[in-house]
Amino acid sequence: MKTVRNNVQETFRVPKEEIAALLWECRGSVSNAENILEQARQGRCLDLTAAATLLNLDEPHLLDRLYETAREVKERIFGKRIVLFAPLYISNRCVNNCLYCGFRRGNREAERRTLEIPEIVEEARALYDAGYRRVLLVAGEGYGSSIDYLCEAVAAIYRETPIRIVHVNAAPMAEENFVRLKTAGVGVYQCFQETYHRETYDRMHPSGPKRDYDRRLSVMDRARTAGFGDVGMGALFGLYDYRFEVLALIAHARDLEERFGSGPHTVSVPRLQPAAGSALESVPRPVSDEAFKKIVAVFRLAIPYAGVVVSTREGPGLREEVIRIGASQISAGSRTDIGGYSHAAEETGTAQFSLSDGRSLDEMIGAILDAGLEPSLCTACYRSGRTGESFRTAAETGKVRNLCEANALFSFMEYLKDHGTDKTRAAGRGRIAARVAEIKDDAFRREVEKGLDRVARGEEDVHF
Numbered sequence: 001m002k003t004v005r006n007n008v009q010e011t012f013r014v015p016k017e018e019i020a021a022l023l024w025e026c027r028g029s030v031s032n033a034e035n036i037l038e039q040a041r042q043g044r045c046l047d048l049t050a051a052a053t054l055l056n057l058d059e060p061h062l063l064d065r066l067y068e069t070a071r072e073v074k075e076r077i078f079g080k081r082i083v084l085f086a087p088l089y090i091s092n093r094c095v096n097n098c099l100y101c102g103f104r105r106g107n108r109e110a111e112r113r114t115l116e117i118p119e120i121v122e123e124a125r126a127l128y129d130a131g132y133r134r135v136l137l138v139a140g141e142g143y144g145s146s147i148d149y150l151c152e153a154v155a156a157i158y159r160e161t162p163i164r165i166v167h168v169n170a171a172p173m174a175e176e177n178f179v180r181l182k183t184a185g186v187g188v189y190q191c192f193q194e195t196y197h198r199e200t201y202d203r204m205h206p207s208g209p210k211r212d213y214d215r216r217l218s219v220m221d222r223a224r225t226a227g228f229g230d231v232g233m234g235a236l237f238g239l240y241d242y243r244f245e246v247l248a249l250i251a252h253a254r255d256l257e258e259r260f261g262s263g264p265h266t267v268s269v270p271r272l273q274p275a276a277g278s279a280l281e282s283v284p285r286p287v288s289d290e291a292f293k294k295i296v297a298v299f300r301l302a303i304p305y306a307g308v309v310v311s312t313r314e315g316p317g318l319r320e321e322v323i324r325i326g327a328s329q330i331s332a333g334s335r336t337d338i339g340g341y342s343h344a345a346e347e348t349g350t351a352q353f354s355l356s357d358g359r360s361l362d363e364m365i366g367a368i369l370d371a372g373l374e375p376s377l378c379t380a381c382y383r384s385g386r387t388g389e390s391f392r393t394a395a396e397t398g399k400v401r402n403l404c405e406a407n408a409l410f411s412f413m414e415y416l417k418d419h420g421t422d423k424t425r426a427a428g429r430g431r432i433a434a435r436v437a438e439i440k441d442d443a444f445r446r447e448v449e450k451g452l453d454r455v456a457r458g459e460e461d462v463h464f
């Protein structure tokens, strides 16, 4: 079913009644599930009806088919790559009062910090030294998300560290500020709606600028209009019915596709976790592990070209399951406290939420290899113009898979050479050799071998 609009420039509206009707109509409609999965396997993106049907599944054999189909589609588009990154929290000062968040203004217990620019540089350097090549700056709303501060932070990271791409997760802003952020060299702008259900949104956001549901819902329009080809969307699962959130986000993605030529670059699926200083005593609508896996798989089939991002809010076992069934990006070795990387031994008491997976980047890389997948620290696409619509086209025609698999090998070799432990180095080099041997095109294989040789001789940032 398609949302009808009289004016194509009109801001997205959540088709609430349509979603409620679909969730009701698709209950128990398992007879069509096999057919939907077969079409998805052949490359057809799920529409809202198909997504609602799959979200309602609970028969184990159909869920297995769903996960297997999501795995196939993910590997067809992204190969076996799992992209790794780390969030860099720069401020926990916030003017909002989101009930679920430890940074909320009403939390009088929190120790407040906003990093000075040299401290941000120190954090970015610590991440580079651990092996990361991209960082995601994260700030609460207020001074920490002021455009001057953000632009200064981005410029300082590029100027004073070898970090190759900076992404930003910050509060909604005006179009002219997005232009400044883009000009500063930010790759992806990320902002999560938290919940698409307006009544729940109103309850969860009692005060502050974030109380304005429509301002947040329209933020991607301003970012895209200002030139951000790559935007990251998401919802905080556990606030409302997860099936509603998934369908609303898919509808939002379709809206961006229609009006801007491509949907989100990434879809994040954070699940609500306890946070010190939160005003919630429990998760309002808990999401089981099985439901979480469905969320990942349905996004993979509905928005196949988007990276599905899973954070360290989830535990090791579940993370290892979802990277097999559709997730393509994960954070690792994360600290959500302010200044946590350069002062890793100290407990700063400024974390936004509890982490469930405390493994280091190297340990996570080992787990990815054990799962038969391949880690990537590559940042080439953002710097080679493969963003927005051109990234989507490249993903859908399989180009991302070939180019990115080679670039992933280069970035992985660079990691192993400069940062890997002996154990990861041995396993990783063996895997790289095996993957190169599998490349059928002789000319391309020789190019990849040459690139790996350049990395081994000390050249940095080798990529196609």
Ligand code: SF4
Pocket (backbone or CB within 6 Å): 094, 095, 096, 097, 098, 101, 102, 103, 104, 105, 139, 140, 141, 210
């Ligand atoms: S969720 Fe974001 S906006 Fe809300 S209180 Fe936390 S940091 Fe502030």
